[in-house]
Amino acid sequence: MGQMIVVEDVHKHFGGFHAVDGASLEIAEGSITGLIGPNGAGKTTLFNVIAGVLPPTSGRITMQGEDITGLPPHELFHKGLLRTFQIAHEFHSMSCRENLMMVPGNQSGERLWDTWFGRKRIADEERALRAKADEVLEFLTISHLADHKAGQVSGGQKKLLELGRTMMVDAKIVFLDEVGAGVNRTLLNTIGDAIIQLNKERGYTFVVIEHDMDFIEKLCDPVICMAEGKVLAEGTLAEIKANEHVIEAYLGTGLKNKDKLEETGA
Numbered sequence: 001m002g003q004m005i006v007v008e009d010v011h012k013h014f015g016g017f018h019a020v021d022g023a024s025l026e027i028a029e030g031s032i033t034g035l036i037g038p039n040g041a042g043k044t045t046l047f048n049v050i051a052g053v054l055p056p057t058s059g060r061i062t063m064q065g066e067d068i069t070g071l072p073p074h075e076l077f078h079k080g081l082l083r084t085f086q087i088a089h090e091f092h093s094m095s096c097r098e099n100l101m102m103v104p105g106n107q108s109g110e111r112l113w114d115t116w117f118g119r120k121r122i123a124d125e126e127r128a129l130r131a132k133a134d135e136v137l138e139f140l141t142i143s144h145l146a147d148h149k150a151g152q153v154s155g156g157q158k159k160l161l162e163l164g165r166t167m168m169v170d171a172k173i174v175f176l177d178e179v180g181a182g183v184n185r186t187l188l189n190t191i192g193d194a195i196i197q198l199n200k201e202r203g204y205t206f207v208v209i210e211h212d213m214d215f216i217e218k219l220c221d222p223v224i225c226m227a228e229g230k231v232l233a234e235g236t237l238a239e240i241k242a243n244e245h246v247i248e249a250y251l252g253t254g255l256k257n258k259d260k261l262e263e264t265g266a
């Protein structure tokens with residue numbers, strides 16, 4: 001299989017600070033690639049640059065061979081490149097189902113439909129959208145939350161909902177930034193299973209930033225390790241853990257991070 005994403009020598013500077021400092025990596029189509037590294041390594045910044053949230057200072061990003069450098073998030077969204085975001089505060093008072101139904105709509109498209117096909121068409125669209133949202137909720141094992149306000153479900157359930165939004169469109173590649181943070185073990189397993197299933201059944205490619213090494217070990221091959229804005233190593237998690245540059249990078253940032261690397265004891 002080919003490459004879904006190729007990142008070539010990307011830099012992102014904030015003033016004089018090089019948060020991403022010449023990162024190059026390739027994400028294989030159909031993979032679940034893990035991105036690890038000590039705090040401050042530049043992982044989130046690199047995600048934001050790839051997903052069009054931040055423009056790069058320099059460098060090039062291609063998706064299936066097409067240059068996507070600097071494209072805004074909504075254009076990338078239509079190409080099937082998605083970065084999950086926390087559910088915005090404005091959407092907290094909407095139900096979980098409604099949050100999912102929001103995703104594919106774009107206002108100008110809705111107005112066009114309105115003029116072209118009239119109200120019946122809108123009603124049909126809405127029914128189809130609702131059915132799809134219900135399927136997604138079922139898949140994520142949170143059907144019972146369909147009518148609950150999104151602001152009232154647990155942190156882990158919100159993460160599932162965020163993942164669910166990627167299923168309302170035809171995603172090709174999904175970027176997940178620390179989905180496990182603050183999520184209990186059971187929900188984390190549900191999230192992990194959903195990712196694996198989406199990868200196998202729908203062919204989604206995933207890039208996953210996560211501190212939980214058990215989660216990375218269960219899901220990700222290969223694993224890429226970043227430190228100080230650069231890619232240090234790539235391989236299986238076992239290879240990464242044995243890599244002396246990686247060990248040094250985690251040691252250099254103190255014991256807290258090193259413990260994270262050793263958590264699984266592999």
Ligand SMILES: Nc1ncnc2c1ncn2[C@@H]1O[C@H](COP(=O)(O)OP(=O)(O)O)[C@@H](O)[C@H]1O
Nearest residue numbers: 014017019037038039040041042043044045046
């Ligand atoms: N908007 C910003 N302005 C200035 N510095 C930033 C900004 N965003 C991130 N940084 C800095 O860039 C470095 C990398 O951050 P980040 O990408 O969040 O790392 P990671 O996700 O690997 O923990 C950190 O030192 C952080 O403080």
Ligand SMILES: [Mg+2]
Nearest residue numbers: 043044045177
């Ligand atoms: Mg981060």
